[in-house]
Amino acid sequence: MMKALVNKKSSEQASETEISVNHQKLIDATIETIAKRGLADTTIAHVAKRAKVSQGYANFRFKSKDNLLISSLQYLSDEYKKSWQKIFEEKNIDPIDRIIRIIQNDFSSKIANRNKISVWIAFYSEVKFRPSYLAICQRQDEIYSQQMEKLVSEINKIANQKEFTPKEVSETYHSMVDGLWQRILFDPKIYTNEFCKNLVLKYFKSIYVNEDRFA
Amino acid sequence: MMKALVNKKSSEQASETEISVNHQKLIDATIETIAKRGLADTTIAHVAKRAKVSQGYANFRFKSKDNLLISSLQYLSDEYKKSWQKIFEEKNIDPIDRIIRIIQNDFSSKIANRNKISVWIAFYSEVKFRPSYLAICQRQDEIYSQQMEKLVSEINKIANQKEFTPKEVSETYHSMVDGLWQRILFDPKIYTNEFCKNLVLKYFKSIYVNEDRFA
DNA sequence: ATAAAAATTGAATGATTATTCAATACAAAA
DNA sequence: TTTTGTATTGAATAATCATTCAATTTTTAT
Numbered sequence: 001m002m003k004a005l006v007n008k009k010s011s012e013q014a015s016e017t018e019i020s021v022n023h024q025k026l027i028d029a030t031i032e033t034i035a036k037r038g039l040a041d042t043t044i045a046h047v048a049k050r051a052k053v054s055q056g057y058a059n060f061r062f063k064s065k066d067n068l069l070i071s072s073l074q075y076l077s078d079e080y081k082k083s084w085q086k087i088f089e090e091k092n093i094d095p096i097d098r099i100i101r102i103i104q105n106d107f108s109s110k111i112a113n114r115n116k117i118s119v120w121i122a123f124y125s126e127v128k129f130r131p132s133y134l135a136i137c138q139r140q141d142e143i144y145s146q147q148m149e150k151l152v153s154e155i156n157k158i159a160n161q162k163e164f165t166p167k168e169v170s171e172t173y174h175s176m177v178d179g180l181w182q183r184i185l186f187d188p189k190i191y192t193n194e195f196c197k198n199l200v201l202k203y204f205k206s207i208y209v210n211e212d213r214f215a
Numbered sequence: 216m217m218k219a220l221v222n223k224k225s226s227e228q229a230s231e232t233e234i235s236v237n238h239q240k241l242i243d244a245t246i247e248t249i250a251k252r253g254l255a256d257t258t259i260a261h262v263a264k265r266a267k268v269s270q271g272y273a274n275f276r277f278k279s280k281d282n283l284l285i286s287s288l289q290y291l292s293d294e295y296k297k298s299w300q301k302i303f304e305e306k307n308i309d310p311i312d313r314i315i316r317i318i319q320n321d322f323s324s325k326i327a328n329r330n331k332i333s334v335w336i337a338f339y340s341e342v343k344f345r346p347s348y349l350a351i352c353q354r355q356d357e358i359y360s361q362q363m364e365k366l367v368s369e370i371n372k373i374a375n376q377k378e379f380t381p382k383e384v385s386e387t388y389h390s391m392v393d394g395l396w397q398r399i400l401f402d403p404k405i406y407t408n409e410f411c412k413n414l415v416l417k418y419f420k421s422i423y424v425n426e427d428r429f430a
Numbered sequence: 431a432t433a434a435a436a437a438t439t440g441a442a443t444g445a446t447t448a449t450t451c452a453a454t455a456c457a458a459a460a
Numbered sequence: 461t462t463t464t465g466t467a468t469t470g471a472a473t474a475a476t477c478a479t480t481c482a483a484t485t486t487t488t489a490t
Contacts, residue, residue, distance in 0.1 A: 022437095038344035040255060043477060054439045059479060061438095118343055125340035128333055128400055129253040137401065168417055175394030175414070182393050185343055186352065199390070202383055206421040237467095258447060269469045274449060276468095 025051045026058055030072040035115035039122035044068075070132050073123050077140050080111060088147055095154040096213055099204070102148075106177050107197040114188060117181045145170060159208045169207060176200055240266045241273055245287040250330035254337035259283075285347050288338050292355050295326060303362055310369040311428055314419070317363075321392050322412040329403060332396045360385060374423045384422060391415055 029051035033042045044065050048058040062068040087101045105111060127133045152166035180196040205214040244266035248257045259280050263273040277283040302316045320326060342349045367381035395411040420429040 038341055040341060041344065044479085045477075055478090056440060056480080057438055060481095065478060114343075121336075121340045124397060124400075125333075125336045126253055126255060128329075129256065134401075141401070164417060164421065168414060172391065172414055172418060175398060176387065176390050177394065178397050179390030179392065179394030182339060182397075183390060185339075186349075186356070199383060199387055202379060203387060203418070203421075206379065206418075259449085260447075270448090271450080271470060272468055275451095280448060 022051075022053060022057075022061060026053070026061060026068065027072045027075050030068055031076070031115065031119050034072075034122050035118040038118075039069075039126070066132075069123075070136070072119070073133060073136050076116065076119060077136050081140060081143070083108075083111065084144070088151075095151055095158065096208075096211060099151055099155065100201075100213060102151075103197060103200050103204075107180075107193045107200070109193060112181060112184060112193055112196070114185060117185050121182060121185065141174075145174070148173070155208065159211060161208060164207055172203070173200065176203060237266075237268060237272075237276060241268070241276060241283060242287050242290050245283055246291070246330065246334050249287075249337050250333040253333075254284075254341070284338075285351070287334070288348060288351050291331065291334060292351050296355060296358070298323075298326065299359070303366075310366055310373065311423075311426060314366055314370065315416075315428060317366075318412060318415050318419075322395075322408045322415070324408060327396060327399060327408055327411070329400060332400050336397060336400065356389075360389070363388070370423065374426060376423060379422055387418070388415065391418065 026047065029047045030042070033046050033050055037046065044058050045055050047068070048055040051058065053061075058068070059065065062071060083105055084102065087098060087105060090098070090101075093101075123133050124137070127137055148170040149166040152169045156162070156164075156166060156169075177200070180191065180199065183191045184193070184196065201214045205211070208214060241262065244262045245257070248261050248265055252261065259273050260270050262283070263270040266273065268276075273283070274280065277286060298320055299317065302313060302320060305313065305316075308316075338348050339352070342352055363385040364381040367384045371377070371379075371381060371384075392415070395406065395414065398406045399408070399411065416429045420426070423429060
């Protein structure tokens with residue numbers, strides 16, 4: 001049958017590349033399948049078909065369905081972390097501009113689209129029962145919260161804002177994002193990415209009254 | 216075997232009561248099972264065992280598993296709607312006090328406890344794939360949003376607040392509640408009901424700066 | 431070109447689980 | 461008590477699905 005080989009340099013490298021290609025094809029197919037059919041109706045057979053490999057191979061490649069699901073969640077988490085770490089690594093950027101970049105990222109079409117949100121919520125709903133899901137989600141949250149609170153405290157200082165603590169602002173933002181993502185799934189007509197982003201900006205406007213960039 | 220009969224007045228009434236008792240026992244058991252094991256691992260056998268009826272009976276009583284799940288979601292939705300409608304029906308109450316009552320209700324232990332939140336999120340995660348779940352959730356949201364926006368517009372008038380529209384405030388609140396419920400599930404140590412309630416009150420404080428009741 | 435190794439297939443297996451239904455237990459009526 | 465109708469059981473059924481693995485195809489090395 002057809003081969004998915006892309007790179008043939010040396011034996012080992014070709015093998016590595018090939019493995020990577022199928023690995024990623026299966027993860028992508030898993031995410032798409034969950035988004036299209038829901039986690040409850042996501043079977044190895046569906047994923048394999050979408051990835052255009054045999055059912056047996058999908059299982060062989062990832063050892064188990066559970067492992068495939070965890071790998072897919074980890075992939076999403078890494079993707080999110082990367083896009084967001086990039087913003088925190090930028091130098092010579094004003095804290096307020098940085099937080100605006102964060103907000104834009106959280107509601108960019110790459111991050112906040114119906115496919116990916118479906119998958120996040122599917123995993124969230126099982127977090128309580130799967131320690132491995134919980135670990136991935138919590139690890140992400142932790143770093144996020146830390147850096148976010150630090151950023152807010154800088155902004156508070158600049159804006160001479162004392163009424164709302166960094167923790168409060170950070171938590172409020174975080175819960176708004178989670179809530180809005182959920183609502184994008186419910187009713188995408190009303191909850192466009194633009195609408196959500198503006199709602200969050202307005203929240204910051206209510207905290208930092210004199211800062212025009214949030215308007 | 217044992218009978219669950221509670222009321223024996225007349226033939227028909229006894230029958231009615233008995234039906235209700237088992238009906239509710241099964242719905243309660245479904246909610247508890249989803250909360251304890253997750254939706255993915257909720258089988259008729261588990262529910263029946265918890266409700267102390269036979270597996271065959273559980274299925275017979277509700278026609279299908281799907282129907283039992285929908286009935287359970289409807290029950291939760293009704294329960295929420297009732298507690299919240301009661302607040303809106305109260306007469307001689309200031310709009311600000313009313314919205315504070317709403318917030319207290321949304322984070323009361325009766326509504327915002329881990330069992331019930333697990334179930335909500337489990338259903339949310341399938342909403343995209345089950346029109347019947349979506350219908351129940353949307354119907355609830357609609358009434359909620361309408362009444363909430365009206366309430367906020369009254370408060371805006373009193374507070375002479377023009378920067379934030381009723382829709383914006385209502386949507387922000389709504390998404391915060393959804394987001395915070397999710398976080399109660401993740402990390403109940405940090406996200407106590409009290410913590411969440413105060414976070415929301417602080418948000419309102421940022422909008423209605425001169426209103427001390429939100430402090 | 432041929433052999434050896436690795437990748438991939440797909441059909442069989444076994445476990446799980448919703449659903450059915452014949453048999454039984456129970457309550458009400460006679 | 462006996463009969464009749466209803467409620468409830470629990471074991472059998474059938475469908476679904478993850479997982480396994482012997483057979484096949486493809487790739488690499490000689």
